[in-house]
Amino acid sequence: MNFSISEENYIKSIYHLQQQTDTVTTNSLANELQTRPASVTDMLKKLQVKNLLEYEKYKGFRLNATGNKVALNIVRRHRLWEYFLVTKLGFEWDKVHAIAEELEHISSKDLIQKLDNFLNYPQTDPHGDPIPDVHGKIPVIRQVSIAEVPVKKNVTVSSVGNQSPEMLELLDHYHIGIGTSLKVTMRFSFDGSVEIKVLKQAACIISEQVAKNIFVYHD
Amino acid sequence: MNFSISEENYIKSIYHLQQQTDTVTTNSLANELQTRPASVTDMLKKLQVKNLLEYEKYKGFRLNATGNKVALNIVRRHRLWEYFLVTKLGFEWDKVHAIAEELEHISSKDLIQKLDNFLNYPQTDPHGDPIPDVHGKIPVIRQVSIAEVPVKKNVTVSSVGNQSPEMLELLDHYHIGIGTSLKVTMRFSFDGSVEIKVLKQAACIISEQVAKNIFVYHD
DNA sequence: TTTATTTTTTAGGTTTGTCTAAATTTTTAT
DNA sequence: ATAAAAATTTAGACAAACCTAAAAAATAAA
Ligand SMILES: [Mn+2]
Ligand SMILES: [Mn+2]
Ligand SMILES: [Mn+2]
Ligand SMILES: [Mn+2]
Numbered sequence: 001m002n003f004s005i006s007e008e009n010y011i012k013s014i015y016h017l018q019q020q021t022d023t024v025t026t027n028s029l030a031n032e033l034q035t036r037p038a039s040v041t042d043m044l045k046k047l048q049v050k051n052l053l054e055y056e057k058y059k060g061f062r063l064n065a066t067g068n069k070v071a072l073n074i075v076r077r078h079r080l081w082e083y084f085l086v087t088k089l090g091f092e093w094d095k096v097h098a099i100a101e102e103l104e105h106i107s108s109k110d111l112i113q114k115l116d117n118f119l120n121y122p123q124t125d126p127h128g129d130p131i132p133d134v135h136g137k138i139p140v141i142r143q144v145s146i147a148e149v150p151v152k153k154n155v156t157v158s159s160v161g162n163q164s165p166e167m168l169e170l171l172d173h174y175h176i177g178i179g180t181s182l183k184v185t186m187r188f189s190f191d192g193s194v195e196i197k198v199l200k201q202a203a204c205i206i207s208e209q210v211a212k213n214i215f216v217y218h219d
Numbered sequence: 220m221n222f223s224i225s226e227e228n229y230i231k232s233i234y235h236l237q238q239q240t241d242t243v244t245t246n247s248l249a250n251e252l253q254t255r256p257a258s259v260t261d262m263l264k265k266l267q268v269k270n271l272l273e274y275e276k277y278k279g280f281r282l283n284a285t286g287n288k289v290a291l292n293i294v295r296r297h298r299l300w301e302y303f304l305v306t307k308l309g310f311e312w313d314k315v316h317a318i319a320e321e322l323e324h325i326s327s328k329d330l331i332q333k334l335d336n337f338l339n340y341p342q343t344d345p346h347g348d349p350i351p352d353v354h355g356k357i358p359v360i361r362q363v364s365i366a367e368v369p370v371k372k373n374v375t376v377s378s379v380g381n382q383s384p385e386m387l388e389l390l391d392h393y394h395i396g397i398g399t400s401l402k403v404t405m406r407f408s409f410d411g412s413v414e415i416k417v418l419k420q421a422a423c424i425i426s427e428q429v430a431k432n433i434f435v436y437h438d
Numbered sequence: 439t440t441t442a443t444t445t446t447t448t449a450g451g452t453t454t455g456t457c458t459a460a461a462t463t464t465t466t467a468t
Numbered sequence: 469a470t471a472a473a474a475a476t477t478t479a480g481a482c483a484a485a486c487c488t489a490a491a492a493a494a495t496a497a498a
Contacts (some may be wrong), residue, residue, distance in 0.1 A: 006455060026476055041455055041477055046454090057477060058463055089333040100329050104319045114308040224483060245446055258486055260447055265484090277446060277493060 005105045009033060010043050010076050011052065012104075014063055017070035021062040035139070049210075059125065072136035077131075078104040079125035081116055085124040087119070093126040093177070096169035128159025128178045146194060146211040149184050154219045156181050161213035174204060176214070220289075224324045227293050228252060229262050230271065231323075233282055234290035242279040251346040258273070291355035297323040298344035298351075299334055306338070312345040312396070313387035347378025347397045347434065365413060365430040368403050373438045375400050380432035393423060395433070 003011070013032045017024045026044075030037045044061060047053045052067030063071060081103040085096040113134070123139050124130050130139045143158045157180045160167065171177065175198065185203055186195035192208030206214075222230070232251045236243045245263075249256045263280060266272045271286035282290055300322040304315040332353070342358050343349050349358045362377045376399045379386065390396065394417065404415035404422055411427030425433075 004454075027474090035455095036457065037476065038458080038478080042455075087338050089330070091329075091333065095329070099325065099330050102325045102327075103322075106318065108318050108321075110310075110314070111304075111308070111318050114310065118308050165417075196413075223484080246444090254485095256446065257448080257486065257488080261485075 002107065005071065006043070007047065008070075008105055009051075010047065011063070011067060011071050012041075012074045012078070014053075014061070015068065015075065018062060021046040023062050031129050069136050072132045072138070074104055076134075076136075077106075077112055079129060080112065080119060080122070082125045082127070083119055083122045083131070084115065087122075094165055094172070096126060097163070124159070124178075125213050126178065127163050128157070141217070143215040143217050146184065146196065146214045146216060147192065147208055148208070149216060151187060154181065154183050155216035156219060157214060158217050159215045161215065166214060167210075170210065171214075174198075174206070175201060181219070182216075221295050221326065222289065225262070226266065226269075227289075227324055228352045229266065230282070230286060230290050231258075231293045231297070233272075233280070234287065234294065237281055242281050244279050249273065259436075291357070293323055293350045295351040295353075295355075296325075296331055298348060299331065299338060299341070301346070302338055302341045302350070303334065306341075311391075313384055313391070315345060316382070343378070343397075345397065346382050347376070360436070362434040362436050364414065365403065365425070365433045365435060367428055368435060370403050370406060373400065373402050374435035375438055376433060378434045379438050380434065386429075386432060389429065390433075393417075393425070394420060400438070 006203045008028070010033065013029055014024055017028055017032060021028075026037045026040050031041045033040070044053065047067070048055045048061075052070060053061050054064050056059035077102045081100040082096045085099060086093055087089040091099075094191055102147060116134075122131055124141070128141075130141055132138045141158055145161070146155075149155055156180055157176060159178065160171065176182070180198060182196050182198045184194055185197045188194070188205075192211070193205055194208070195203055195205045197203045227288065229248070229252065232248055233243050236247055236251060240247075243257050245256045249259045252259070263274055263346070265281075266286070269276045271289060272280050273280060273283050274280035297319045300319040301315045304310040304318060305312055310318075335353075341350055343360070347360075350359055351357045359418045360377055364380070365374075368374055376395060376397055378397065379390065395401070399417060401415050403413055404416045407424075411430070412424055413427070413430045414422055414424045416422045
């Protein structure tokens with residue numbers, strides 16, 4: 001089956017929203033796609049007819065097995081292109097999302113296979129998010145947010161939750177990126193803020209909100 | 220200005236048809252784009268309003284200076300991606316056109332600039348066609364068809380006129396590609412067919428029609 | 439130079455994906 | 469439990485990019 005660019009964007013957004021809440025609402029999807037709830041309802045009907053959704057009027061919706069597979073394929077293309085843009089073309093990690101948003105819709109199987117091979121089968125994209133394989137299998141990455149890391153444990157940054165330009169700007173400012181090694185030196189119970197120490201950098205304090213969005217694994 | 224995928228396909232096709240006949244007809248464009256003459260007329264009106272065309276009802280049309288610049292930019296993107304697909308991803312030269320046909324519509328200036336840099340500013344695409352630079356300037360390639368080459372002159376293949384899969388298949392069969400060195404050993408005046416000799420290969424005979432579609436430069 | 443043929447345009451539809459405004463259903467608050 | 473608010477769907481339009489069939493213009497043939 002082949003899908004339009006619009007259909008693919010809907011499918012992918014539903015997939016992402018499902019990571020947080022099992023069943024997705026019309027409003028949240030409209031908000032995610034910067035469109036109107038009425039437009040979402042229209043598209044839901046089409047996706048249901050194409051047998052990608054479980055959807056009951058007024059009750060919310062979710063991807064079925066088929067829809068999930070389609071979504072994972074789009075996510076795979078998106079993340080492979082992001083990896084390409086950063087590692088081969090030299091883009092900054094906060095500049096690649098919009099471009100990958102277009103590249104992901106080129107659906108030649110052969111293209112993605114050869115791209116994957118050219119990139120040497122990367123496991124994660126530039127934001128630390130796992131890249132599904134051809135069959136839709138996602139490498140599991142054991143990680144916790146800095147908000148949950150015990151003091152004095154050495155950890156390495158594996159991914160970023162909130163990937164807004166504002167967040168990425170902040171991380172760049174602190175010189176924190178995927179693969180950065182650091183240690184939690186102190187945690188303030190007053191507001192949940194955390195003091196961290198990156199090798200060769202002065203210690204700095206990040207808010208609980210930021211801490212919750214930086215994921216790390218124990219060394 | 221930004222253009223839809225459909226508009227870009229029309230603009231590029233007009234550009235290509237203009238290489239052969241100065242002014243383009245509705246039917247020829249409909250044929251090129253595999254669409255109906257009525258659809259072409261519809262789009263012509265739109266492109267005229269956007270000030271890309273010189274167009275007089277029933278009299279044919281052509282790109283104006285602005286339209287030409289837009290076309291050259293699309294051609295540039297198309298050929299850079301073709302070059303990428305062949306040299307980096309390892310595609311065969313007869314498999315890249317359809318994919319580049321989609322990639323060419325991703326219009327991020329930054330993307331194309333970085334891609335060009337990554338590819339090390341290639342002058343020609345995998346079919347030997349020149350790649351316009353950022354300003355739309357096309358490198359001139361002095362070349363003649365094999366049909367015009369004098370006997371016994373050593374020449375090198377620079378590009379291919381007809382780029383249909385059938386033609387590319389035939390060239391692959393003869394082991395002829397861009398950069399292949401060869402010599403015309405004989406020309407038969409009866410039907411214009413030509414005997415050619417490629418280094419380390421047995422001499423072979425190609426029809427006048429094929430000869431007219433292989434372009435070469437003198438060594 | 440009429441007539442016939444071909445080319446091009448116009449008129450009127452269709453599909454996809456969007457919108458606003460109104461109606462309906464669900465949820466929350468009193 | 470009922471009223472108010474919020475979420476969702478329906479109804480009806482619209483633009484883009486197609487289409488077919490018919491009309492109009494240009495070209496070729498008799
Ligand atoms: Mn997208
Ligand atoms: Mn990413
Ligand atoms: Mn195209
Ligand atoms: Mn080419």
